[in-house]
Amino acid sequence: MVASGTICFVVVLLFTQTEAENEILNRITTLEKECSKLNSNVRDLQSEVEGMKAESKWGKEQLQHLTDAMFTKEGNLRTRRQGYEEIEVAFFATIRTSQPHLGQGQIVIFDHVVTNIDSSNSVGGYSPNTGTFTAPVDGLYVFSATLVSAYDQSNHATVFKNNQRLTVMYFHGNAVHDYDKTSQTLVLDLKQADTISVRESENDKSYYPDDHCLFSGFLLRQHYSGVIVG
Missing domain, CATH: 2.60.120.40 (Jelly Rolls)
Structure with a gap:
């Protein structure tokens, strides 16, 4: 009877250990998937940031062009379009x-x-x-x-x-x-x-x-x- 109980205990212990390992593996797999998604999101965010940087640079350049067209180096408002004055x-x-x-x-x-x-x-x-x-x-x-x-x-x-x-x-x-x-x-x-x-x-x-x-x-x-x- 003692030997039989011991065997049952060992079997239960092994089953419990296997179940715990499977749960750990499942969690690891889930974490890997989440990490993969996070990495993908990070790449997307990095791409968006680069795009925003490019748009910001373009916007600054356009703003500078407009500023140069509207104002002289001394900061005075131009009365006519430089380089494209009205032809009479x-x-x-x-x-x-x-x-x-x-x-x-x-x-x-x-x-x-x-x-x-x-x-x-x-x-x-x-x-x-x-x-x-x-x-x-x-x-x-x-x-x-x-x-x-x-x-x-x-x-x-x-x-x-x-x-x-x-x-x-x-x-x-x-x-x-x-x-x-x-x-x-x-x-x-x-x-x-x-x-x-x-x-x-x-x-x-x-x-x-x-x-x-x-x-x-x-x-x-x-x-x-x-x-x-x-």
């Missing part, structure tokens, strides 16, 4: 000298220049030698033309963009045996180096001189090809 383009010219016997397709010369501004300092602007306006920058432009016919003449004139006819201007002075006047306003999207001119459509025609005929234009809004900060 405008012209106004009249026909002062008579131009008799104009031929078909000939450019009308507005020889008396009152205003001719091009702050871009390019080869653009209006030329009184050719009667042609050349766009110095990309942008939205406004043009106006007023023509007075010679006495007792009917006539047609055209506004050209480069070599493309845009509009037709008509006079009918011979209907009333007097002078006739016509005018137009155009709003055009131009690229740099595009040209605008007024051309005669018929043969052997002329216009009333002494500043009665006008041609003018100006840059309404410049178009920028890149991103401007400031």
Whole structure:
């Protein structure tokens, strides 16, 4: 009976020990899984921190760019965008000298220049030698033309963009045996180096001189090809 009880006790002891070992192993396995999850979370956090550092650096750089664009080195607020100051383009010219016997397709010369501004300092602007306006920058432009016919003449004139006819201007002075006047306003999207001119459509025609005929234009809004900060 003693031997049998001892065996039972040993068996129970071994079973208890095995159960304890299994529980320890299970806990170790659980801890390893938790450690693995923690390591993964730590890596994710490290990645987020690196991303936040990069965003913070970018934000600081952008803030510095904005600060440089808005303020001078002395800390004064800039009144204009440095490096991207507004371009002024405008012209106004009249026909002062008579131009008799104009031929078909000939450019009308507005020889008396009152205003001719091009702050871009390019080869653009209006030329009184050719009667042609050349766009110095990309942008939205406004043009106006007023023509007075010679006495007792009917006539047609055209506004050209480069070599493309845009509009037709008509006079009918011979209907009333007097002078006739016509005018137009155009709003055009131009690229740099595009040209605008007024051309005669018929043969052997002329216009009333002494500043009665006008041609003018100006840059309404410049178009920028890149991103401007400031």
